[in-house]
Each structure stands twice: as C-alpha cells, then as structure tokens.
Amino acid sequence: MGDFEFLAGxxxxxxxLIVAEVAVKLADAIDSHSRRPIGWLTPxxxxxxxxDVASFWMWLxxxxxxxxxxxxxxxxSTALGIAYFLAAALVFPxxxxxxxxxxxxxxxxKRWVLxxxxxxxxxxxxxxLARLLPAWNDxxxxxxxxxxxxxxxxxxxxxxxxxxVALLAxxxxxxxxxxxxxxxxSDWADRLGVNxxxxxxxxxxxxx
Numbered sequence: 001m002g003d004f005e006f007l008a009g010x011x012x013x014x015x016x017l018i019v020a021e022v023a024v025k026l027a028d029a030i031d032s033h034s035r036r037p038i039g040w041l042t043p044x045x046x047x048x049x050x051x052d053v054a055s056f057w058m059w060l061x062x063x064x065x066x067x068x069x070x071x072x073x074x075x076x077s078t079a080l081g082i083a084y085f086l087a088a089a090l091v092f093p094x095x096x097x098x099x100x101x102x103x104x105x106x107x108x109x110k111r112w113v114l115x116x117x118x119x120x121x122x123x124x125x126x127x128x129l130a131r132l133l134p135a136w137n138d139x140x141x142x143x144x145x146x147x148x149x150x151x152x153x154x155x156x157x158x159x160x161x162x163x164x165v166a167l168l169a170x171x172x173x174x175x176x177x178x179x180x181x182x183x184x185x186s187d188w189a190d191r192l193g194v195n196x197x198x199x200x201x202x203x204x205x206x207x208x
Contacts, residue, residue, distance in 0.1 A: 010081070017085065021089055022088050025046075028092070028096070029102060036100065038101075038102050041110075041161065045091055049113065051179075054179075056080075062192070062193045080120055087117060087120075110155065115156060134186065134188035139186075140184050141188045
C-alpha cells in the first residue's frame, strides 16, 4: 500500500459520511416541508458544501505522486476531515423541532459553516502556493481565486437574504463551470496539476 492509498482510504470513508450526512438531512427536510418551510438558503448552502468537499477530494488526488505519510500529514489531514464533517453536520438542524424554518437555522449557523470552509481552503491554498507560485501576469489565476474567495468571505458578513441567495448562487455556478471545464484554466493550475476535469492526470476544480 502506497502513501496515497493509506490516506485515501481514510478520506474515502470520511467524505462518504459527509455526503451521506448532508443527503439524509436534506431528505428529512423535504419530508417535513409541510411542517417546516425549507426555503432556498439552506439547500444552496448544502450544495456549496458538497461542491467544496468534492473539490478537496480531487485536490487530494492531485497530490498522489508527492504525498508522504508523516505525523504532521496525518494530524493535519485528520483535522481538516473533522472540520469538513462538522461544517456539513451544521448545515441542517441537529434538533429539527427547535427551529420554525430552515432559514432561521441558516442565519444562526452560516458563519460556522462558511468560516470552516474559508479556513480549510486557506490551508489548501497556502499548501499550493508553497508548491508553486503563480506568475504575476497569470490573469486566470487571479480571476479564479478572486471569484471564489471574495464571495465566500462576503457571506460571513452579509445580513440580507437577497445578498446571500445571490452570492450562494454565484458560487454554485462558479463550481459548476469549474467542474465542466468550460472556462480557461490558469497557467498556475496547469503546472500544478489542479485544474479542470482531468482527474486522471491530477486535477481539481478551479480554486485549488
């Protein structure tokens, strides 16, 4: 068993649990929609979390040739995995009867969820920069990074429903375009092997 397979087995189970957690809670929300309105905010946040989790899995795949199992690697990987699981677990209410609707829960928990995503992505981004710095004229690098991090950070501070819907919708479209490899990739992402849909050669959707 190689180093990548060693960690991939752990993450495969953990990320599967994360997807199941969100899917089961979404099914519960749909089933009880007559008693508790679902709204748009929580389902959109759930989609965003799933996109982000999928991108982390793809980013990990891009490290398969350079990943080494060490104590720091295992500890950091475990911490990031737990952080992702906690973020996913907070998207929907743990005790549904305490919340009149999902929008109320969204406003109470969104900073925990989004703050966790910001923290995880900042660590991943720093790791990528340590591997390779972008060229100053790599326009698409600055586009992809700015188009992801600016709306994500802005969501931590917005208090208006229309702004949150707009920003969440933008990020979902952003991930969709990245996943379908419609937009050009940055030269930095090409050289790092963290771009587009070419997972077989070491790829991940745009912001990694």
